[in-house]
Amino acid sequence: MALLLWTSGCKDSVLDEKPLAFLNPDVVLVDKAGFETAIVGLHIAARDELFGTDSENMHAMNIGTDAYMQGAVSPLLRDYNISLTPTLNPVDYWWEWAYLKMIPRSNSVIEYAEKPQAKWASEAEKNAIVAEARFFRGYTYNILANLYGGVPLVARVETGPKTDYVRASRQEVLEFARQDLEFASQWLPKTPAAPGRIIKAAADHVLTEIYLALGNNDKAIEASSAVINDGMHKLMTERFGSKVSQPGDVFSDLFRDKNQNLAANTETIWAIQFEYQTPGGVAYSNATNPTAFGGNSSMRAWGAGYHNIKDPEGKVGMLVCDSLGRPVGWVMGTPYASYDIWKEDWNDMRNSPYNIRRAFYYNNPASNFFLKRVDPVAAKIDTLNSGWYFPYTRKLEGDPLAGNTAGRTFVEFYKIRLAETYLLRAEAYLRKGDRQKAADDLNVLRSRAKAKPVTADRLSLDYILDERVRELIMEEPRRRTLIRFGFLANKNLLVERVKKYNPKTGSNIADKHELFPIPQKFIDANLDAPIEQNPGY
Template sequence: MKMTQIIKTLSILSIMTLISCSDALEEETFSVLGPTNFYNSAEDAEALLNGVYTASQGYRDISRDYLTINEMTTDILIERGGGINANTQPIEDFIWPTTHPYFDFFWGRYYVAIYRANVTIEQVPNIDMDEERRTQIVAEARFLRAFNYFQLYDLFGPVPLIVTSQTAVTDRPFRSTKEEMLTFMENEFNTVADILPATQEQFGRVTNTAALGFLTKMYLNNRDWQLAADTAQELISLGVHDLFTEGNRTDLFALANEGDNEFIFVAPFPDNPATGLGNTYLSHAAPPGYQFEFPPKVNFAAQFKILSSFIDIFSEEDERLDAFLFEYTNGEGNLVVLGEDDTRSFKYQEDPNGIGDISGNDWPYLRYADILLSRAEALNELQGPNQESIDLINDVRLAAGLMAVSVVEFPSSDSLNDFILEERAKEFHTEGLRRQDLIRHDKFISEAISRGKPAQDFNLLFPIPQSEIDKNQNLMQNDGY
């Protein structure tokens, strides 16, 4: 069962206070809801944790916002048309105002999740309930808190590290150092990896492999190659996950295969569109006049388009090419061939139960293929071209219907690194990983300049939202903004 199918809207609790004056009758307060008398049962503990999941995982426009930030800044994706172009074009053009609403949104959303996690971590240990479940709830909340800091660090660099719910705008701490942020995430992911189970009954809940997976990615993105390689191997050795090979590679993203054990951590969306929750990606990607197979569907004026130069890196036999729409028959029965820089990614296949712009397609944060290629990259950085890296790369290539490559094809570490970076682009397009991959390979700025963008070195990070700096005098802006 998907996590979102059991999470209901959280109750909003208000503490009622009585205002008195010298001439008014004094009223007796019979009950007040608050932290000391509400969080007292196992059901309360589960409700607290569900609130952390709700804030941490999916929301209806996650694909739009996540891809704008992480792929429209790269050599994969552009957006044309629709009202959202006013927000997406400055991101694509590397003109990033500190007042951009997307930066405000991400910052606020992640810190709301962190606050909820802090409340859960503080309150649940005091609840009289099954000890094993209580320990696991706290571990899940700690993972989700670290996950949200992972996201903040990726976008903005070191941020205020808040680990208590008892804080306000006036007493928020200074930005943490890089070392403090990395040490905190490392300790949290390591600790919960020893507590969390390898699998969960409800798909979408965190596991020890999710903790090890994000620890791997944290080490990798910070170029701690040995720890990245070792942690990836620890995850691989558990034998919990494997690659999807039961059909065309693109079928991994069909709704029928949600829950496949290649997915390590996702934002799960409900199969029932009546909930109002869902993935809106296809409504942003469908070209004008496109006829959905399962109407009624909304086709937005926004147009998420794939650059032709990106399509050119695929070989003809690559099954991952099947994720792209190159032509279609419109409502008038005419064949429309999409031209230069107009191909569409339909990686997230159409949901037959979707209504309007809402589909049940899950959003993948981490897959097993990422762990294999992460270890391959880390080993290459440590050893140069080696057989194990090649074997790991070939596992992913063979799953995509491609021929294996040989170690003798790569005369240097740099040549194999370039190959891995390209394999990652083909495997993880439309999943929002390209920006961090290019940054790690020192190509994010140079690639942007080659596309005619006024990118500068400080653009490796986005600006801290000006609204947050206005509220917190301790918060310093990132360099260059």
């Protein structure tokens, strides 16, 4: 019997793996239904770009820039020389988000779609699936290029350990992303299969940014015009949606609950899905709080910690309330973003009380100042450093289904909105030298906001950067925008503008901080090929 067991145990077939009971790509990626499952995994990873953990580290694309600084409880990038190192959490986070989630998941779909066992109804059906995966891969490499510079290009599924990666140049990375996005633009559908799914307009929008980064202004104008003139996307100019019966304006309506996915909202190009317990939404949980780490955490990060405010008598003046949640105040606007850019036109709709909260009122009935407006001088509030009292965008507000102490909403988050497409095309026109057409595009946004029009003679790239803050507060990854602008201007624009506009960080940022360093853990693990660190680190 021992001999029999020994001989049967030595058969090679015993070692053949046949994973039939779990999601192995050889089993799943054989038909459209299986590939759709993989696409869902890509969307989950895409959501993790901005909402993958619960800390201020998720907001390093904005904290420490010209427009946004640290709140009271956040040390992140307060001193670049101390914190921005090859071992900083955000330095690892976006690298690993890209190389452990987005890129391998994209590559799996792209590679398995061409295998003989994949059954497709038509070439078009296959290409539509591959296009969505290539969109995400190109989108990810565009982020890497504008955060780290040149990075390794990984275009296939790795089947074993690899320790000899090399860095491609930033130009090569952008060209690779361009090819992915051009394929995506050709094969993606014009309308989404479900809310949050990727469409042709999303690919053309990201292509516009890539063409700008490559210095091809004509192609950038062509790609952005394909979105603006597609007959389906238009700026919202009339009130709509879930809060239309309440005080507000059309700009505030864009960010209210359930309005991002409405068919009536022709401004949405791509919105990350958060609606609670719906397909594509969020239902995270832990043992003590079923929704503690789910949802859109913008309220927690960007809202002022008003509940810490004492009244002028030193007693509790503010209580946590449903409408404002429990913000921590990790991110606050610099004086430039909170005040200076609005001097252009203080009556700009985007600066209205429905869109920026500047006033707070004592809400503790036990306070002698109940319902009176908070006076930061009388209450002895340090408005620059406390993180308790500062103007903040009301884009973050929503129905707090997780409870008013969780600091979260379940409001969808715009990743691509038509307003930014206009901003990109205006930038392309200006870089080409057509100041009037650039002004015309900006005035489409300013007209919607009922703001004074800008004339062509006043237009500059600095003005476009100002307009991006006015329109895209909280939506724009400001760090990557400034890096992209800086490469095109052949100067360190991020450092220059941080020194000029950020009172907390401006004195301790240096030229080397233009780019993130390459993560040290990757350099150490890449044993068989040297990885050059970014200069200065």
